Amino acid sequence: MSQSALPSEWLTNFSDPYAILGVSIAADDRRVLKRYRMVAKLLHPDHYTSEDNTTKDLASQLFARLVNPAYQKLKQEKSRKENVSLLRLQVRRLYRDAPLAPQGDLARQLAQQPVNGVDVFYEQAIAQLAEAQYEPLEGFASLTQQLGELNLVYLQLKMGDVLMREKRTGLVSAAEAKPMQFTAAPADSETVSESYAQRHYRRAQEYMKKHNWKEAEQELRDAIKIEAGKSEYHALLGVVYLQQNLQSMAKVYLRQALKLNPKDSLACRFAPKVGIEVAASEHGQQNGKTVKAQSDKTPKKGGLFGLFRSKK
Numbered sequence: 001m002s003q004s005a006l007p008s009e010w011l012t013n014f015s016d017p018y019a020i021l022g023v024s025i026a027a028d029d030r031r032v033l034k035r036y037r038m039v040a041k042l043l044h045p046d047h048y049t050s051e052d053n054t055t056k057d058l059a060s061q062l063f064a065r066l067v068n069p070a071y072q073k074l075k076q077e078k079s080r081k082e083n084v085s086l087l088r089l090q091v092r093r094l095y096r097d098a099p100l101a102p103q104g105d106l107a108r109q110l111a112q113q114p115v116n117g118v119d120v121f122y123e124q125a126i127a128q129l130a131e132a133q134y135e136p137l138e139g140f141a142s143l144t145q146q147l148g149e150l151n152l153v154y155l156q157l158k159m160g161d162v163l164m165r166e167k168r169t170g171l172v173s174a175a176e177a178k179p180m181q182f183t184a185a186p187a188d189s190e191t192v193s194e195s196y197a198q199r200h201y202r203r204a205q206e207y208m209k210k211h212n213w214k215e216a217e218q219e220l221r222d223a224i225k226i227e228a229g230k231s232e233y234h235a236l237l238g239v240v241y242l243q244q245n246l247q248s249m250a251k252v253y254l255r256q257a258l259k260l261n262p263k264d265s266l267a268c269r270f271a272p273k274v275g276i277e278v279a280a281s282e283h284g285q286q287n288g289k290t291v292k293a294q295s296d297k298t299p300k301k302g303g304l305f306g307l308f309r310s311k312k
Contacts, residue, residue, distance in 0.1 A: 006058075006061050006062075006065060006248070006249065007217075007246065007249065009214070009217070009218070010221075010249070011065060011066065013141070013145070013221070014066055014144055014145075014148075016083075016087065016147075016148040016151060017069070017070035017071075017073040017074050017083055018070075018074065018083070018087075018147070018148075018151055019144050019145075019147035019148035019150075019151060020066050020067060020070035020144060021035055021036060021039065021067065021070045021071060021074060022035060022039065022126070022129070022130030022133045022134075022144075022147060023035045023074070023126065023130070024122065024123055024126045024151075025084050025087070025151055025154070025155070026119075026123075027074070027080075028077075029075065029076075029077065032071070032074045032075060032080075033075065035130070036067070036071045036075075039063070039067050039133075039134055040063065040067070042059075042134045042135055043059040043060070043062060043063040043067065043134060044059075045059070045060065047059070052275050054247050054248045054251050054274065054275060055137065055248070055251065057248055058137055058248040058249075058251070058252065059137060061248070062134075062137070062140065084155075087151060087152065087155055088155055088159060090152065091152055091155050091156045091159060094152070094156075095156070100152065100153065100156060102149055102153055103149065103225075103226070103228075104145075104146040104149050104150070106125040106128070106129065106146065106150060107125075107146065107149045107150050107153045109121070109125075110122055110125060110150060110153050110154060110157070111153050111157070113157075118154065118157050118158070122150065122154045125150055126147065126150060129143050129146055129147050129150070130143075130147070133147070136255075137252060138251075138252045138253070138255045138256040138259065139256070140252075141252070142224075142228050142256075145225070196226055197222075197223040197224075197226040197227040197230065197233070198223075200219045200220065200222045200223035200226070201219070201220065201223045201230075201232070201233055201236070203215075203219045204216040204217075204219035204220045204223070204236060204237075204240070205236070207219060208236075208239075208240065208243075211243075213240050213243055213244050216236075216240050217237065217240050217241070217244075220233055220236055220237040220240060221237065224237065229260060230260070231256075231257040231258070231260035231261035231264040231267060232257070232264060232266065234253045234254070234256045234257035234260065234267070235253070235254060235257035235264050235266040235267035235270070236266060237253045238250045238251070238252070238253035238254035238256075238257060238267065238270060238271075238274075239254075239266065239270050241253065242254075242270060242273060242274065247274055250270075250273075250274050251274040251275065251276065254267050254270055254271045254274060254276060255271070255276055258271060258276070258278070262279070
C-alpha cells in the first residue's frame with residue numbers, strides 16, 4: 001500500500017452517498033449535480049497548488065474513492081430512491097435493536113424539532129455541515145458522520161407512523177418495539193460516554209505496545225465516534241497511521257488534534273514528521289522558531305510507548 005492510500009477499513013465508515021456528497025435526501029438532479037461540481041472543484045489538484053503532495057493525494061483519493069462513486073449513486077432518480085430505501089432499512093434495524101441516541105448537536109436538535117419545523121431545520125443543518133465538509137480536509141470524517149446521522153434522524157422522524165404500524169402488525173415484536181427516544185441525554189451520560197471512549201483509548205494503547213496497528217486503529221476510531229472532541233484520540237490515531245506508513249491519514253488526524261488542542265504534546269511531537277509545522281512555544285521550546293520535521297531521525301525504540309507506561 002502506498003503512503004497516500006486510504007485504508008479500505010476506513011472507507012467502509014462512509015456508506016451513505018448523501019452524507020458523502022453533502023446533500024439532503026430530498027435533493028433532485030439539479031442539486032446533486034451542483035453539489036458534485038462544487039466538491040469536485042474543492043478537491044481538484046489546482047486547489048492545492050500551495051499544499052504538499054500528501055494533501056493533494058488525499059484530496060484526489062477522497063474524490064476518486066468516495067465522492068465520485070457517491071455521485072454515480074445519486075445522479076439519477078431511480079438510484080436515489082434505492083439509496084433512500086437502504087437508509088430506511090437501516091432506520092428500521094436501529095429501531096428494532098436499540099433506541100437511536102444522536103451524538104451530534106445538530107442531530108439532537110433536529111430530533112427535538114416540532115413536526116412543522118423538521119424539514120426546514122434539516123435542510124439548514126445539512127447546508128451548515130456541508131459548507132465546511134471538504135475545506136479543510138481534516139474535518140471530512142467528522143462532518144460526514146454527522147451528516148449521515150442527520151439523515152437517519154430525519155428519516156426516523158418522517159417514518160414515525162410507518163414504524164408504529166409495523167409494530168402493531170407484528171413486523172416488529174412487542175418486546176423489541178420500544179418507542180424511539182430522542183430526548184436530551186441525562187446529565188450523567190457524558191461521564192458514561194467518556195468512560196466508554198477512554199476504554200477504547202486505553203485498549204488502543206495496549207495494542208500499540210504489541211505493534212498491533214489495525215486493532216489499535218479500530219479502537220481509536222470507536223473512541224472518536226463516541227467523543228470526537230478529544231485531541232488525544234486524534235493524535236494517537238495519527239501516530240497509528242504513521243506507524244503503518246500512511247502519511248496522508250496521519251496528517252489528517254494529527255492536524256485535527258492540533259486544531260482541537262494546539263498544545264497536545266503527542267500531536268506536537270509527531271506533526272513535524274508529516275510536514276506540519278508546529279509553533280515552538282506549543283512544543284515546549286524556549287525560542288520563537290518553528291519546529292521542523294526531523295524525518296531523517298529514527299525515534300528511539302520504545303519512546304512512544306514510554307508515554308503509555310507512565311499512565312496507569
